[in-house]
Amino acid sequence: MWSVRTIIDAWDAFELWLTQLPFLFQVVFVTVVVLPLCAGVAxxxxxxxxRFDRAPDGRDRGIRADARRAR
Known part of the structure; x- marks a missing residue:
């Protein structure tokens, strides 16, 4: 099993590697890796x-349902 210390040390090593890269490579890394990752999570x-915005009887509720009714 990994200990918390192992995870922290690995993160520190990655962070040190990333901060020592030239700025252009940092920008490329963020553009290619971090932005798509954040978009995927969102x-x-x-x-x-x-899925949780649906009422038990299957009707929509919330903002999206209100927007559809307003059209």
């Missing part, structure tokens, strides 16, 4: 919360 959370 889309996943949106889909999960949308």
């Amino acid at each position: 889309i996943g959370l949106d889909r999960v919360t949308e």
